[in-house]
Every structure is written in structure tokens, then in C-alpha cells.
């Protein structure tokens with residue numbers, strides 16, 4: 001069973017309920033043909049390189065978004081531990097940027113000469129709109145959780161027993177598919193599930209809509225990489 005869906009029905013949080021309700025979109029985002037091609041070893045390495053360059057640009061745009069969620073946590077959360085979760089997110093992004101640079105040079109990808117494709121620009125525009133002060137903490141944390149979950153679920157799938165992921169891509173899959181990253185996603189999910197029941201109906205609707213937008217953007221991002 002996929003992450004986020006494992007709790008018994010009587011304890012089910014809002015986020016798990018949404019993942020069940022939107023299972024088709026969730027599966028489209030986490031079991032995309034690009035990911036399946038990594039898992040079965042048939043991945044086109046040019047597609048991988050395209051993903052690498054575009055995702056580096058995305059991650060740079062993701063840093064200010066995560067920072068904005070951290071600021072919202074400082075102002076709006078009544079649980080001190082949210083700050084640590086979001087700080088760990090920023091620390092991981094620091095490592096991630098260094099990793100992208102190292103990985104790009106390994107694959108001969110010149111990051112400085114890469115221009116963002118339209119799909120990437122659209123996704124970064126969505127991130128920017130999600131940073132605005134008017135966006136509630138609950139909505140922003142739901143977006144962050146969904147963005148991280150898609151990568152965690154996708155890359156963890158490429159590491160499962162029976163997968164034939166090429167050894168040179170194993171490190172990439174480990175980056176987001178490792179257990180620690182899975183626990184971090186669960187911490188985000190817990191924050192969202194704590195916030196959502198006390199939010200207004202309007203906020204809850206916005207958070208659910210944001211989940212769907214993230215899943216759509218993620219599918220588009222994989223499509224762009226797959227070529």
C-alpha cells in the first residue's frame with residue numbers, strides 16, 4: 001500500500017482521504033511512464049539528463065517557497081516542532097543543490113546554459129503564487145507535503161525489490177526514495193492533518209485544490225522530462 005494510505009479508516013486523516021478520492025491523479029503522478037522506465041531499466045538517458053537540468057532550476061525556485069512556509073509556521077503554527085520539520089527541509093535543499101551540481105558534471109550537463117521549459121515555468125509560477133502572504137499556512141503546508149510526497153513515492157518505487165533501476169541512477173532514487181525522506185513526508189502529512197480539521201471549509205477546499213494542482217504539475221513535469 002502506498003504511503004499516506006496505511007491508517008485504518010476510523011483514524012484516517014484528511015490527506016489520506018484525499019489521496020483515496022484522487023487516486024487516479026495520484027497514481028498518474030507517482031507511477032508515471034518516466035518513473036516506470038527508470039524502474040524497469042529502459043530509461044532514455046537523454047530524458048534523465050533533461051529531467052536533471054530542469055529539476056535543478058525547479059529546486060532553486062522551491063527554496064523561497066519552502067522558506068515562505070517556514071515563515072508562515074513561525075507566525076501561524078501553535079506547534080513548535082513545525083519549525084524543525086521545515087528547517088530540515090531547507091537543510092535538505094542545501095544538500096540537494098550541491099548534489100545537482102555534482103550529478104550534472106558527472107553527466108556532462110551544463111547547468112548554467114539551461115533555460116527553463118514552459119512546463120517548468122508554469123510550475124514555478126504556481127510556487128510563486130503559493131508564497132503570497134494571503135495563502136494560509138494550512139494551504140501552503142498541503143502544497144509542500146504533496147510536492148515532496150510525489151518524489152518520495154516515485155523514487156522509492158524504483159528501489160523496491162524486483163526493480164531493475166540502472167546502477168548509475170540508484171543515487172538519484174535514494175535521494176528521495178530513502179526512509180529518512182519518507183519520514184520527513186510523514187511529518188509534513190501530520191502537520192497538514194493537524195491543521196486541516198480546524199481550518200475553515202474554504203481553506204480546506206483551497207488545500208484540496210492545491211493538492212490536485214500539484215499532482216497535475218508533477219505529471220506535466222514528468223511528461224516534459226520523458227520527451
Ligand SMILES: Cc1ncc(CN)c(N)n1
Pocket residue numbers: 055058059062147148150151218221
Ligand atoms: C518537480 C519536483 N517536484 C518535487 C521535488 C522534490 N523536492 C522536486 N525536486 N522536483
